[in-house]
Amino acid sequence: MTRLRPRIHLAFVLLLAATPVRAQTPSAEPPRIRGAGDCLSCHTLRTGNYKSDFVLLNEFATWRLSDPHSLAYVALESKRGRQISRLLGFDDVTRPEAGCLGCHAPQATEPTLRKENAEVLRKEGVGCESCHGASEHWFGNHFDGAWRTAPKEKLKKQMYDVRDPVKKSELCVSCHVGDATRGRVVTHAMYAAGHPPLPSVEVASFAEQMPYHWRHPGEVPLFKTWAGSAKPEERKLAEQEYGLTSPPSSQARLVAASGLAVLSGELDLVAGRCQFDAKDAATRWPEKALPGFRDIAELPALWPQIAMAHSDCASCHHELAHASWRQVRGYPGRPGRVPLAEWPFTLTSRGVGLGAGDREALTKSFQKVFEACSQRPFGDPAALGMSARMAGAEVRKRFPLSEQADAKSLLQSLSTMPAEEYLNFDSARQILAALRSVEGEAGAGDTLRKALDPWAEKLDLETPEKKAVRRAQQKLVISLLQKVGSEPGAPRPTFPTDPAFLDAFDVYSRTGSFPQDAGRADALRRLLHALTENGGTPMTLEVAKDAPARQELEAANEARLRASLRRARDYDPREFRAFLKKLPALLPSR
């Protein structure tokens, strides 16, 4: 515990806001963001000159070709983005007061960072330094041998610790759940104008889909040999890099951490938005900029609009039907009131990552939140703010993850359903995601996996539409690289975009290894070269909005949204409940 304490402190400092980052800065001036253009020369083409267990050195390629984060800003310029802007009454959705840039271009909007190239940084969307920290103070050091040091040392130079499961989760949560103090809020008006619903987040499976551009501890060769052939100095290195003294139960810890992080994120968001006397009104309440509401000085008069942003979508947004399962199930509070989003509670209230006794204390603090929500329609902001703040603090107390966070006990927690429980779509999705993330580690075997698999598509976790979006993104970037020939007058390069080639890219992206097929390997190398040569160009996607590849990407995104909504609509909680009831029989015996 003594060892952990300073790290907990840093977790707070690092993750609650960017402000503390400034407090850590040695110089008075905020750190400067350099932009992905400075990363790509090393982090695109894994050459073998530098070998490390801990870094793949293909990260930029993965981000640029496969990771939708690199399209975060581009999304604002899409047809849907323009529609949202129009309906919200903004002539341009990229204006700061529209409230989009906090998540869609965080590098250009963080007030605590220095931007000298704001336009490029903005177009990067969620770029490298959005998650890894502004690189001004560490860029020069980080390829030094001496840089292999403890995360807290790196943090002194503003490089964030993204290996710690809690800190990693909190980074994701700051946008994917929200953070009022940083203007990362999806308002109900934004949803109503066309913003896709924020899906439930279980970080391990979320990263899987992203796709992640790192090795999680289970994939690091050293950890595989930990018990046998690993050398002491290698272990020491691992300890520095990961802060671990024993081989980690990686996925389970990440699942547990993300369960706690989404919940504390949600509770903090709610608490922050209930605090009507906060000075940063425009940041916390983008609702203030809505047409017709500009003259409203009194935030309490906006409360229902504000509250809807963190309410449970499906509580209202469902078709009315006879023999409604909600009515048969009953309500935790008064019927007809609007509860908070349910899914962030799902993992934690099942005891995931909690030690003995934790659950009771947490349940008590959640009860106060539910009561505040139930007191009146949309909840009582004062009571809700207070109870959410306290519940958030209770959750954060559990951040030094309990030893319960191993895969087997996690499986047990997840498959123990109260007999009469119905879960809404996002909560079911959260459970399934967690199950899928840990079943391998728990050695649960084929039977369980086969039982889980059909639900992955039904609950919109792993879908053909998502893959189609990734393919469309890859084709778009490749089509841009083909346009920017390396030399004027030279014939423009061509790269394959066939499924086998793109599959090979996915393998490279995951493992760093090139395909067996020599032609394909050569094409991949040429592509990666082109990316390093011209990385800046495709980075900003300077291309006509009606370019076919871009249209295809938009179409793929729209198809994906439609499919997600359809799955949510068709979801039947009775079916999932029946499935969960069968689960205990499929678990490995302890």
Place this chain on the structure above:
Amino acid sequence: MKQTPLFLVPGTGTERFMPHRIGFRCLAGAALGGILWILGVLLVKPVNAEPREPETLPRPRPKLTWQASTSCASTACHGGNVGTAPHGCEYTFWASRDRHANAYTVLLEERSRIIERNLHGDKARPETDPLCLRCHTTQGELHEVAKGVDRKPAAQPPVTLLEGVGCDRCHSTRAGARWITEHYSREWPSMSEADRRTLGFRPLGNLVAQARLCAECHVGTRDADVDHDLIAAGHPRLNFEFGSFRANMPPHWDSRGKKVQQPDLEARTWAIGRLVSAEFALDLLAARAGKDARKPWPEFAEYDCYACHQPLRDSVRNEGKRVPGTLVWSNWYTADLDEALSAGRKIEDRKLSSGLQALRVAMGRPEPDRGAVAQQAASLAAHLRNMSAKLPGADTLTSGQAQDRLRALTARPVNDWEDAAQRYLALAALYHTGTDLDAGKADAATAAALRRLAKQLNFAPGRDAPTTFDARTFSEELQKLHRHLEAAESKP
């Protein structure tokens, strides 16, 4: 006409394509939850009022008692054989066909248990909850059994509860009644309405009086409020429309005589029903918005159910009509209200239109101002009360006016299902009136168009929402009908 079931009023046209064919479950469900008071007689005054009685009374007052509808059921009185219907068979009709007679027994069903459990926990019982009994029985909320939600029900509940909404609920005033022994006396026919009222008799000859009676439960009042908490717990939503409810009841009265006096009865019923319902709805809104802290606010039952209760979609409807993501005040009770008031008589009412507009703006705010809404709604309700009182005496519509109104109503597009349902009901009433006034106005094409409109309003099986409804398609059908009516008008 030979197959016309007796419970439909022959000649009123209600059997033709009245909205029981719409079949939307919420109308039906709401009807099920309805109320009319038993004819069982409530004699005289509450016991605790006795000391104040003047000592000059000629005889001691009979003790307060409850009597069941069976008091009216003698074969020679209202329990006649259905063959002579409806006169003399009122009790028989009610007992055998009218769902008001089941109003109490539904409280014993699983569905009601679920509602009560959701609201008040496992021990609560709908059959002892005063809120339920208020509408599901004859003055049941006053009954000894109605002491609390989790009271153990009496081993043998009184017949006056078991029979649901009986004769007395509608035919007696709420203070009680002692007219049962008088109403077959020789003096009765010559007795003034005021005198009858002092005996507890509730006159229902007037359409406004009837509509007000139904609205007490089917729209709701401060103490009989089907709010969103109750709906979420499982109670059907109330969406009352007097004309269609009256036609579907089934009636145990005969409107033929009335129809001779007032051949525009259909349109008149529609117009009066709309005004009275709106008045009650606005009074209820005033009560909800008022100072009573127990009333939830904003009260979701005031808003369009389907604006929120729809699955998430990838596209935006109603673009530009309002700030995205705000609640929409339901227009079930206010749609086309100006038409209902004027009904062809060219009554222009600035106060109604400006008052409604102000309320719409107020209710469109994220958190409507309770004080302002309560005040505006109460004042508008009072205004409607005055206006509806004038309608029974208004001139009879001409068939030309009825046609004009049909054309006017088909010219406006609709915004949503509620709009569309009210529009259809208005068109049906006006069309019937037109043909009642002038049989030559019957037109197969118009009738078929109305049927098509009604069909669009249907809910899909198992659904309690217009999942397949599209306002644009409905408006197009309206437009087509409008063009047809215009063309028919311009023909010599």
